[in-house]
Amino acid sequence: MTTLQITGGEVLLPDLSVERGDVLVDTESGEILAVGDTDEGDETLDAEGGLVMPGLVNAHTHVPMTLLRGVADDKPLETWLREDIWPVEGAFTADDVRVGAELAMVEMIRSGTTGFADMYFHVPEIVDVVEEAGLRARLGHGVVTVGKDDEAAQADIDESLDVAAEFDGAAGGRVSTAYMPHSLTTVSEDELHESVARARELGIPVHYHGNETTEEVDPIVDDRGERPLKYADDLGMLGESDFLAHGVHVDDTEIELLAERGTSVIHCPASNMKLASGIAPVQQMLDAGVSVGLGTDGAASNNDLDLFDEMRDAAMVGKLAADDASAVAAETVVEMATRGGADALGFDSGRLEAGANADVVVVDFDAPHLTPAHDPVSHLAYAVRGSDVRHTVCDGELLMRDREVLTLDEAAVIRRAAEHARAALDRAT
Ligand SMILES: N[C@@H](CCSC[C@H]1O[C@@H](n2cnc3c(=O)[nH]cnc32)[C@H](O)[C@@H]1O)C(=O)O
Numbered sequence: 001m002t003t004l005q006i007t008g009g010e011v012l013l014p015d016l017s018v019e020r021g022d023v024l025v026d027t028e029s030g031e032i033l034a035v036g037d038t039d040e041g042d043e044t045l046d047a048e049g050g051l052v053m054p055g056l057v058n059a060h061t062h063v064p065m066t067l068l069r070g071v072a073d074d075k076p077l078e079t080w081l082r083e084d085i086w087p088v089e090g091a092f093t094a095d096d097v098r099v100g101a102e103l104a105m106v107e108m109i110r111s112g113t114t115g116f117a118d119m120y121f122h123v124p125e126i127v128d129v130v131e132e133a134g135l136r137a138r139l140g141h142g143v144v145t146v147g148k149d150d151e152a153a154q155a156d157i158d159e160s161l162d163v164a165a166e167f168d169g170a171a172g173g174r175v176s177t178a179y180m181p182h183s184l185t186t187v188s189e190d191e192l193h194e195s196v197a198r199a200r201e202l203g204i205p206v207h208y209h210g211n212e213t214t215e216e217v218d219p220i221v222d223d224r225g226e227r228p229l230k231y232a233d234d235l236g237m238l239g240e241s242d243f244l245a246h247g248v249h250v251d252d253t254e255i256e257l258l259a260e261r262g263t264s265v266i267h268c269p270a271s272n273m274k275l276a277s278g279i280a281p282v283q284q285m286l287d288a289g290v291s292v293g294l295g296t297d298g299a300a301s302n303n304d305l306d307l308f309d310e311m312r313d314a315a316m317v318g319k320l321a322a323d324d325a326s327a328v329a330a331e332t333v334v335e336m337a338t339r340g341g342a343d344a345l346g347f348d349s350g351r352l353e354a355g356a357n358a359d360v361v362v363v364d365f366d367a368p369h370l371t372p373a374h375d376p377v378s379h380l381a382y383a384v385r386g387s388d389v390r391h392t393v394c395d396g397e398l399l400m401r402d403r404e405v406l407t408l409d410e411a412a413v414i415r416r417a418a419e420h421a422r423a424a425l426d427r428a429t
């Protein structure tokens with residue numbers, strides 16, 4: 001056994017109290033051995049002046065979309081997807097996806113994210129990059145069958161189920177998978193019915209965009225005379241390990257259903273604001289017992305992958321939505337970005353506790369915008385930025401030390417990403 005002691009800082013404990021202490025990690029098994037007063041490690045990581053906390057979990061994103069950052073702003077979802085995003089994505093090669101994923105992973109490591117869920121295509125490339133970057137991820141191939149002939153639609157579904165079966169447990173267990181139909185309107189009822197049953201046979205969770213906009217919800221209600229999540233429930237898509245992104249336009253009956261079924265909702269406040277999709281009733285969902293994680297969604301609708309930003313957005317817009325300044329409090333968003341997301345994705349992470357995965361980051365509190373540090377949890381929600389992260393550890397492996405990314409060549413990744421983005425845009429237009 002080789003051990004790493006993260007030492008000299010304050011530690012954020014699972015009850016969100018903060019104490020001076022160390023975290024001892026088994027770098028081989030990738031587990032936390034002890035928190036608080038620990039033995040010395042074979043190696044040490046200096047956390048002086050910092051807060052040691054669980055790595056953040058970005059529970060809904062599309063990593064290769066970093067290449068589309070700033071490509072199409074200030075448009076609503078449907079127009080944005082059909083006019084701008086899907087045409088360029090159609091020109092993406094497997095290599096573009098790899099390069100976009102690399103850029104996203106550098107960005108996530110730098111801003112304290114150690115785990116994420118991703119829906120995209122060319123998933124084998126994304127698996128490769130996760131393996132190299134050292135992060136933890138639940139990955140899937142997004143299925144869109146609307147506008148495709150039967151053969152192409154079936155091929156898309158088969159590919160999603162095949163990659164999910166093939167890569168579950170890859171990268172030494174850091175990669176897990178899910179079946180990912182894009183949404184309840186971009187895949188037909190028969191297709192969902194049949195494919196979700198196949199996902200159940202494989203024992204893999206289902207992840208999709210749910211109740212994101214009124215343009216998506218209204219036609220379902222008009223055509224079927226029932227709420228979208230009742231429809232999803234009938235299709236078997238509200239299991240305990242399933243998780244849906246957005247949940248913006250959900251009514252009381254749907255909130256109750258989510259709580260009863262134990263299905264998680266991944267709140268993506270920045271994307272919902274930017275595309276003017278609406279404001280998710282997060283406090284209401286939490287009060288009803290729904291488990292909620294936090295996601296950035298893709299970089300083209302955010303426009304970054306900084307979960308500290310997302311925590312602040314969630315707290316701010318949550319108060320506005322509830323017309324109550326005490327709604328979606330600092331502790332709540334910190335929970336959502338750590339344990340909430342980890343639980344939604346089935347990661348044994350998101351808390352600093354012996355036995356949990358050693359997914360740990362150190363935030364440098366020695367900065368003017370973080371002074372005075374009366375309440376570290378308040379700072380995490382409202383004042384810390386991704387660039388304040390000093391060290392990032394995932395599965396016991398050091399991914400960034402003193403703001404230097406160790407697993408990917410940052411300068412080369414940035415250069416390649418800029419080149420690939422330009423070339424893909426040229427091909428698409
Ligand atoms: N196999 C599909 C690809 C789906 S991947 C997942 C898709 O979700 C899209 N996407 C990104 N953000 C959002 C969102 O907020 N709502 C709905 N779709 C999104 C993204 O652009 C990507 O095309 C195909 O052949 O088109």
Ligand SMILES: [Zn+2]
Binds near residue numbers: 297298
């Ligand atoms: Zn999305």
